[in-house]
Amino acid sequence: MRTKTNEANLLTDQQHLRTKCLVYTRVMGYHRPVESFNIGKKGEHKQRLHFKENVC
Incomplete structure (x- = not known):
């Protein structure tokens, strides 16, 4: 079972493998990040x- 500290360490160790996720929403008739x-x-x-x- 993972603890919060282990999960935090795993996330920081693997940070270089993560990709940025852009969230778009519709504003005034068009989509914008x-x-x-x-x-x-x-x-x-x-x-x-x-x-x-x-x-x-």
Whole structure:
């Protein structure tokens, strides 16, 4: 069983193998990466509620 310290060490040891993941969201009719938002807009994005639409 892994502990939190072991997981943290594993992540830091393998950091060079990880790839950056860009999250895009639709803003004013076009898609834009969240990382380019200002600090206020990033906060709004974190507070958004996600939902799943029920199948008819």
